[in-house]
Amino acid sequence: MSAASTTLPSVSLAARARWPWAAYGLLTPSAIFLLAFTYWPVLLVVLNSLTVTGFHGVAHWGLDNFGRLFADDHFGAAVRNNIVYAIGTIAPSLVLALGFALGLKDTTRFSSALRTAIALPMLIPLVAAASLFVFIFLPSAGLLDYYLGRFGLSETNWLGDPSLALGSIIAITIWKNTGYYMLFFLAGLAGIPQDLLDAAKIDGARPWQRFRHITLPLLGPTISFVLIVALLNVLTQVDHVIVMTQGGPSDSTSMLLFYIYQQAHQNYDVGLASAATVMSVGVLFALSVLSLRSLERGIHHEV
Amino acid sequence: MRILQVATMAFGLMTGAAHAATELDLFFPVPVQGKLATEMQRLIEEFDKTHPDIHVTAVYTGSYDDTNLKTRAAIQAGKPPGAVIMSANFVREYAINEDAIPLDSIIAKSGETPAQFMEKFWPALRINAIEQGHVYGVPFQNSTPLMYYSVDAFKEVGLDPDHPPATWQEWADALRKLAKHDGDKTTRWGVMFPGTYDYLGWIVSGLAMANGGQYYNTGYGGEVYYNTPTTIGAVKLIDTMIHQWHVMPEGVTDANAVTTAFFQGRTAMMVLSTGSLSFVRENMKTPYKVAFLPRQFVNAAPIGGASLIIPRGNSPERQAAAWTLINWLTSPEIAGGWSRFTGYFAPRIAAYDLPEMKTYIAEHPDAKVALDQLAYARGWFSTYNVVGVRKALEDGVQAVLSGKATPEAAMAKAQAEADALMKPYVEQTALKLPH
Known part of the structure; x- marks a missing residue:
């Protein structure tokens, strides 16, 4: 009983120390999907909206797209x-x-x-x-x-x-x-x-x-x-x-x-x-x- | 070097036999009504059986526009299909953007010059297959707009069904006789045609050409002639049919509504693709005939339909396999069979020398008319940004169909929009001076 009460805090301390890594590990799969299929496309859309291109022309940055x-x-x-x-x-x-x-x-x-x-x-x-x-x-x-x-x-x-x-x-x-x-x-x-x-x-x-x-x-x-x-x-x-x-x-x-x-x-x-x-x-x-x-x-x- | 090439080729051929067959996908659209998708699957199965070293998967990709979209997406994703049955007027854009490969060198391998190769196809089809002197497309299924008319309706109003209206004047006279009104209601329209995107631009271009116009620059993808007397005159004709003579319903009607009305006798005539011949033949219960699109000055009709292209990004091995498939699909026998099944005319001239094709033409006078109109056929509207440029005209004409704009104002606006859409290309090509 006493052994249990003494080991319990130490386990939870160890767990707390490992905790962030475990959490990140568990979050990684969904983070990858979020990054790849949500944030990356969003970023691309924003970048594309600011990129002005012509036919076989050089692209440059600007707000022309919004003007058009x-x-x-x-x-x-x-x-x-x-x-x-x-x-x-x-x-x-x-x-x-x-x-x-x-x-x-x-x-x-x-x-x-x-x-x-x-x-x-x-x-x-x-x-x-x-x-x-x-x-x-x-x-x-x-x-x-x-x-x-x-x-x-x-x-x-x-x-x-x-x-x-x-x-x-x-x-x-x-x-x-x-x-x-x-x-x-x-x-x-x-x-x-x-x-x-x-x-x-x-x-x-x-x-x-x-x-x-x-x-x-x-x-x-x-x-x-x-x-x-x-x-x-x-x-x-x-x-x-x-x-x-x-x-x-x-x-x-x-x-x-x-x-x-x-x-x-x-x-x-x-x-x-x-x-x-x-x-x-x-x-x-x-x-x-x-x-x-x-x-x-x-x-x-x-x- | 040469020996090495031959050696590797020979090695490739030897191991090729032992290896798995070349996998190839063919994107194909079904732009008209009918059971075309099933027939295409059957054709491809036949090809696979007779060509054990190639395995083709036929992928149905929707309408012409959808097929274009899916092909572009596939090319951008780095997984282009081996071959595509592409709307013939998109071929120019694929050439301009370098999204399709020129076929000259592949043609040369079979010992022909590109010109010799193209001579096997009807002259009108070559315009949309060649860009800046290079072959990019091989015509597969082709059409022109035809005027379909009900024999019973003609007889009822005392018109001779064997002498359909050939000029705009005769057309106007016939239409006013054919339309039947009952107070506010119209029980039978004189004529109907699809006013939806793609179809509308095609028919208007036909009328503009029959009015003596060019409609677009066949040699350069940055010019269209919307705000010109010939096109405005064509749009005025449609406007007058609707709002003065009341021989055509107001607003936009789609192809389904047009054919349904024709089958039910609610319109005496319709302008529709030759590609719908088989569909009409199967569904029309009363006698009908077909005639050329009426002319103001000259007989003219734009080509429609599709050509086979090889998108960029395919390995030489897949290109060769695609070429085998393309040659097979456009051979007189297969092209003739497809023509009889669909109603499209066969692009290969030799197809019409086959006995089964001769019988077919003899039995189906409507198919004969479609073939005869070919002598007056013109190229199909094709530009840079072709869908948008076409839509600019169609939005304008739709406004006229609905009584919301005059033909003059609508065409001025359409021209301005079209010019704006082609501007990036024009600036980098025709307006670009040498350094």
């Missing part, structure tokens, strides 16, 4: 479209998702069937969904126009009209993401203590008041989290644009990531693509910091 970027109408169009897309997809899909979650939070056979139905689109890969919607949106022959035609509406070129194409892309995104966000809200709602709601009920709070003053504040962290996910989706989902419109007609559905893809792979303008990447990652980073801050605030509120 801001002067490029296509970049302006991509930013504008991305903002419209962000507002157009995030607001409706979050409101719908929350609505569905509130309506379907009690588990009955009917509500679980509906939940499955609403969550189903998230299981379909975006590329596959986009390929299907190309046919649904076919002017006149597609499902959508076929049924609208029965109400006497004439054919609509959903993806080929610059004033409608972005709206069509937004509609698919809402359809695709709402179910996914609903799942988060369902989980968030399950975490709200029932006794709080019951107490409010006894105190005479009406359903709207209970939602406004209990459910919504307690859902704060969930909302912030879903908002971050939705913001990331807005900047990182591009599959449907590539499949359905290629950014057209006339740039009306071009978005930041698609613009970067075009510059890098169609025009081989690595400098411009890198500059656009730096800009969009910067915005993404700023938005994430803001959202995470409000997320933390939400948690404090709960406590």
Whole structure:
């Protein structure tokens, strides 16, 4: 017993001495991957954004790429479209998702069937969904126009009209993401203590008041989290644009990531693509910091 | 030295037989509708069977643009494919950037001069295969835009299906007869064609050439003629069809929508690649015919399709194996078979001397029209930064298709954008003076 009590501190001292090396050893594998596949590419992108090259010309350092970027109408169009897309997809899909979650939070056979139905689109890969919607949106022959035609509406070129194409892309995104966000809200709602709601009920709070003053504040962290996910989706989902419109007609559905893809792979303008990447990652980073801050605030509120 | 080379070659050949076969990958796109990928796999299996010393893996790489992208990525990663079926208008850019190898020396080994070698292919195809006097591409599958039309629709409005419109004037008259309107709704359009990227630029270039234009400089990759009367006139024709005569739907229509509308009788004509001939033949239930792209002044149609190239970075051994594959794929027998399967015409002139090809042409008058149009074919639009330069025009024309811009304004803007995209190349070439 005494032997054990005397050896124990010495073991822990020895362990403490070896500790940093063991820790570093254990961290090395993931550090290698992080360095090779995250930090190194990030560094390369930043370097590329500052490297100005011409055809068979000598490269030099400078901010020309950023100058060209801001002067490029296509970049302006991509930013504008991305903002419209962000507002157009995030607001409706979050409101719908929350609505569905509130309506379907009690588990009955009917509500679980509906939940499955609403969550189903998230299981379909975006590329596959986009390929299907190309046919649904076919002017006149597609499902959508076929049924609208029965109400006497004439054919609509959903993806080929610059004033409608972005709206069509937004509609698919809402359809695709709402179910996914609903799942988060369902989980968030399950975490709200029932006794709080019951107490409010006894105190005479009406359903709207209970939602406004209990459910919504307690859902704060969930909302912030879903908002971050939705913001990331807005900047990182591009599959449907590539499949359905290629950014057209006339740039009306071009978005930041698609613009970067075009510059890098169609025009081989690595400098411009890198500059656009730096800009969009910067915005993404700023938005994430803001959202995470409000997320933390939400948690404090709960406590 | 020479003896040493021969000795090593002989040694290489001897040990080569004992060694494993040369591994080669072939990147191939499928740019038109149909079961082309399956047929390509079958062809490559046949090649592997008949060539035990080479083992080829056929890699399906998507559209022409995707194939270009994947090839560039593979070259940059240091693992280039042995051969690529590359959109013929990208070949120039590969030559300019030195991403493909000139084939002159390999051709010389088989005892031919590059000129002799190219003589085996239709003249119009040579423009996109040769850059600055050197052979970079071997034509494999080729096409031109064709006008497809429904015989029933023609008969219904009293047009003679045996005399399709040949000039823009006749086209305009026919279109206005063929389109059927029911109040606000159009129950049948006069004509449709794809307005999506790649296809649109190709068709506009055809109309500009039929309007007497050059569209681009075939000899130099830094000049395009967008803001010129011939191109503006072509875009004006399309604008008028949509917004004045209402014989073509507004906005951008993709190839699927065009063929679906044609099959369902919702458009009387469509302009589509000859590469879609087999697809249309299999799916069109009512009689149809094909005709040349109508002319304003001259019959003209741009070449489309793909050539085989060997990317840089391949070992001499792989280059030789790739050359064997390329020769096999472009032989009259294989090229003819591929032509009959797809509807593309065979680039090899000799393919049409084969009995099975003669029977095929006799049985399929539509394939005959495609072949006849070859006499008027021109080179396919190719420049430095070709995708971006093409897209500049297409963005402009799409704005016209949607009624958001006038042809004049759209082409002025397209020209400025295209010039900006080609500027780095132009500055280092045509504008560069000797020291």
